[in-house]
Amino acid sequence: MDTVACIKRVPDTGAKLTLTDDEQEIDTSHLGFTISPHEECAVEEAIQVADDHDGTATVMSLGSVDADEQLRTGLAMTADEATLLETDGEEWRPRETAAALADALSADSGTDPEFDLLLFGNESADVANHQVGVRVAERLDMPFVAGVSDLTIEDGIAVAERDVTGGTEVYELDLPAAVGVKEGLNQPRYASMRAKMQARKQSIGRQDPVAGEFDGGIEKVRLEAPESTEGAAEVLGEGPDAVPAVVDLLRDDLEVI
Amino acid sequence: MILSLVEHAGGRPEETSLEALTLARELATATDAALEAVAFGAESAALGEKIGDYGVETLHHVGDERLDTYAPEAWAESIAQLLDATDPEAVVAPGTDRGQEVLAHVGARRDLPMAANCLDVEAGDVYELSRQRWGGSLVEHACLDSDTKLVTVAEHEFSPETAAEPTDTSVQPFEPSLDESAFRVTVDRVEESDETGVSLGEARVVVGGGRGVGDPEDYDKLETLADSLSGTVGASRAAVNEGWRPHDDQIGQTGTKISPDLYVACGISGAVQHMVGCKGADNILAINTDPEAAIMQKADYAVVGDLHEVVPELNDALADER
Ligand SMILES: Cc1cc2nc3c(=O)[nH]c(=O)nc-3n(C[C@H](O)[C@H](O)[C@H](O)COP(=O)(O)OP(=O)(O)OC[C@H]3O[C@@H](n4cnc5c(N)ncnc54)[C@H](O)[C@@H]3O)c2cc1C
Numbered sequence: 001m002d003t004v005a006c007i008k009r010v011p012d013t014g015a016k017l018t019l020t021d022d023e024q025e026i027d028t029s030h031l032g033f034t035i036s037p038h039e040e041c042a043v044e045e046a047i048q049v050a051d052d053h054d055g056t057a058t059v060m061s062l063g064s065v066d067a068d069e070q071l072r073t074g075l076a077m078t079a080d081e082a083t084l085l086e087t088d089g090e091e092w093r094p095r096e097t098a099a100a101l102a103d104a105l106s107a108d109s110g111t112d113p114e115f116d117l118l119l120f121g122n123e124s125a126d127v128a129n130h131q132v133g134v135r136v137a138e139r140l141d142m143p144f145v146a147g148v149s150d151l152t153i154e155d156g157i158a159v160a161e162r163d164v165t166g167g168t169e170v171y172e173l174d175l176p177a178a179v180g181v182k183e184g185l186n187q188p189r190y191a192s193m194r195a196k197m198q199a200r201k202q203s204i205g206r207q208d209p210v211a212g213e214f215d216g217g218i219e220k221v222r223l224e225a226p227e228s229t230e231g232a233a234e235v236l237g238e239g240p241d242a243v244p245a246v247v248d249l250l251r252d253d254l255e256v257i
Numbered sequence: 258m259i260l261s262l263v264e265h266a267g268g269r270p271e272e273t274s275l276e277a278l279t280l281a282r283e284l285a286t287a288t289d290a291a292l293e294a295v296a297f298g299a300e301s302a303a304l305g306e307k308i309g310d311y312g313v314e315t316l317h318h319v320g321d322e323r324l325d326t327y328a329p330e331a332w333a334e335s336i337a338q339l340l341d342a343t344d345p346e347a348v349v350a351p352g353t354d355r356g357q358e359v360l361a362h363v364g365a366r367r368d369l370p371m372a373a374n375c376l377d378v379e380a381g382d383v384y385e386l387s388r389q390r391w392g393g394s395l396v397e398h399a400c401l402d403s404d405t406k407l408v409t410v411a412e413h414e415f416s417p418e419t420a421a422e423p424t425d426t427s428v429q430p431f432e433p434s435l436d437e438s439a440f441r442v443t444v445d446r447v448e449e450s451d452e453t454g455v456s457l458g459e460a461r462v463v464v465g466g467g468r469g470v471g472d473p474e475d476y477d478k479l480e481t482l483a484d485s486l487s488g489t490v491g492a493s494r495a496a497v498n499e500g501w502r503p504h505d506d507q508i509g510q511t512g513t514k515i516s517p518d519l520y521v522a523c524g525i526s527g528a529v530q531h532m533v534g535c536k537g538a539d540n541i542l543a544i545n546t547d548p549e550a551a552i553m554q555k556a557d558y559a560v561v562g563d564l565h566e567v568v569p570e571l572n573d574a575l576a577d578e579r
Pocket residue numbers: 011012013014034035036037125466467468469470492493494495496507508509510511512513523524525526527528529530531534544545546547550562563564565
C-alpha cells in the first residue's frame with residue numbers, strides 16, 4: 001500500500017514574530033525552518049502505513065529548492081521517496097497549489113491511482129488556508145476527511161476519527177482516500193544521526209509544477225503582527241518568598257480561591 | 258444576497274454559527290442585500306424561530322433524511338446547487354472543522370476561491386478582508402476577487418450580536434439532487450468520550466507545565482495546584498514531545514485553545530505558538546527562573562523562581578487557606 005504525505009517548509013518562529021519592511025513576509029533572517037507539527041504526523045503515518053502494508057511512502061512538497069531540507073527530514077524519518085515541485089519561492093495560492101499537487105500525484109498514473117492513502121496537515125502552519133487537501137482530493141475524486149486524530153487501515157478501508165465536543169466522530173473511507181491530520185495522531189519518530197547522513201545522499205525527484213489558470217482568487221496585501229497588550233508582567237516576588245503575594249492575588253484580585 | 262451556513266444541535270444554532278451570522282449580516286447590511294441561511298437535517302427547520310433575531314429573512318432547509326447524519330460532500334453539493342439556484346454574492350460559514358471542509362468542497366466544485374478564518378470583511382466588488390495566519394499570531398490583509406465569495410469566520414474572535422430589528426424567517430425547503438456518491442463520506446458512528454472532569458478548553462483555571470517542569474512526576478505538584486483552584490493541567494509542546502504529557506494537554510497553535518479566568522504558566526518560555534493558545538485567558542501568571550524569558554513580557558503577573566520550590570510552597574499556603 002503506497003502512501004504520500006504533502007508537507008511544507010515553514011519558519012520555526014520563536015518568541016516574537018517580526019515582519020520584513022514591506023510587510024509581505026516574516027523576517028526569517030534569524031530563523032530556522034521546519035515541517036509543521038500536523039505534517040510531521042502526516043509523514044509518520046505515511047511511513048507506518050506503508051511499512052505495515054508492504055508499500056512505499058513518499059513525501060512531496062511544493063516550494064523553493066530550500067524545501068529539500070524538509071523533504072530530507074522526511075527521508076531521514078525513513079520515507080522511501082521525495083518529490084519537490086520546485087518554485088521560485090514566491091507564495092503560491094491554494095487553488096494553484098492544489099492543482100499542481102494533484103497534477104503531480106496523477107501524472108504518471110494510468111487509470112489506477114498509484115497510491116492508496118494521501119495525507120495532508122489539517123491546515124498549513126503559516127497561511128492556514130484550510131483547503132489544499134480538500135481541493136486535491138476533489139481533483140483526484142477521492143474521499144476526504146479533515147481534523148483526523150486517529151487513523152486505522154483495515155481491509156481496504158481507512159477508519160478515521162475526528163474529535164468533537166464530548167467524543168469522536170468515526171468515518172470509514174474506501175481506499176484510495178485522503179485525510180487532513182492533526183498533531184497527536186502519532187508520535188513522530190526522531191531521525192537518527194545515521195539516517196540524517198544517509199538522507200543527504202538520497203536523490204530528490206524534481207518536477208516543474210503545473211498550476212493551471214484560475215479566475216480571481218485571494219491576494220495577499222500585507223501582513224500585520226496584531227497589537228499586543230505587551231508590557232512587563234507585574235513581578236510578585238522571587239522564589240517561595242513570593243507565595244504570600246500570590247495567595248493575596250488569587251484570593252482578592254482574581255477571586256479564584 | 259448573502260448566504261450563511263448554520264450548524265445546529267437538534268435545531269439549536271451553534272455559537273460559532275451565530276458569530277458567522279453576525280459577520281454575514283454586517284456584509285448584507287453594507288450592501289443592502291438580503292441575509293439568508295442554509296441548514297441541514299430534519300431538525301433544522303426549527304432554526305427558523307431562532308435565527309430571525311439575527312436578521313435572517315429566508316432559511317433554506319435541506320431536510321433530506323439522509324442528511325440527518327453529517328456528510329461533507331452532500332452538504333457541499335447541496336450548497337453548490339443552492340448557489341446555482343440563488344446566485345448569492347457570498348457564502349459565509351463558521352470556521353469550524355465542518356465549515357472549513359464543506360466550503361472548501363464547494364470551492365473545488367464551483368471553482369471558487371475561499372478565504373479561511375476571516376476576522377473582518379469589507380464588501381465591494383472585490384472584498385477587502387483580514388484573516389488569521391499562524392493560528393492567529395499574524396493577521397493577513399487580503400483581497401478576495403470572485404463572482405461568489407466563500408468566507409469562513411474565525412472562531413470565538415467576537416461575540417454574536419442580534420439584529421436591531423428581528424425578522425420573521427421564512428423557512429423554505431430546498432431539495433438538491435444528490436446521488437449516492439455524495440454520501441461516500443459520512444459519520445459512521447459517534448463514540449462518546451469517557452473522560453471525566455473539566456476539559457482544558459472549558460476550564461476556569463489552567464495550570465500549564467513546560468520544559469522547565471523537567472520530568473513527568475513533577476506534574477503532581479501542578480495537579481495539586483490545579484485541584485485546589487478547581488482547574489486542570491495543560492502543557493507546552495516541548496513537554497508533550499518529551500512524552501511527559503499526552504497531546505490532549507497541549508495548549509497552542511497545534512493544540513487546544515484555552516480561555517480561563519487564570520492561566521498559571523510554569524516553566525514555559527512563551528513562544529508565539531504557545532501564547533496563541535492562551536490569548537483568551539483573562540489573566541496569566543508566569544513562574545519562571547529566567548526574568549528575561551519572553552513570557553515575562555506576555556504575562557500579567559510573574560514570580561521569578563524555580564517552580565519546584567514555588568509551586569509546593571504555594572500548595573501548602575493554599576491548603577492553609579481552607
Ligand atoms: C508550527 C508550529 C506549531 C507549534 N505549536 C505549538 C503548540 O501548539 N503549543 C506549544 O506549546 N508549542 C508549539 N510549538 C513549539 C514552540 O515554538 C516552542 O518550541 C514550545 O512552546 C516551547 O515549549 P516550552 O516553553 O515548554 O520550552 P522552552 O522554550 O524550552 O522553555 C522552558 C522554560 O522553562 C524555564 N525553566 C527551566 N527550568 C525551570 C524551573 N526549574 N522553574 C521555572 N522555570 C524553569 C526556562 O527559563 C524556559 O523559559 C509549535 C512550533 C511550530 C513551529
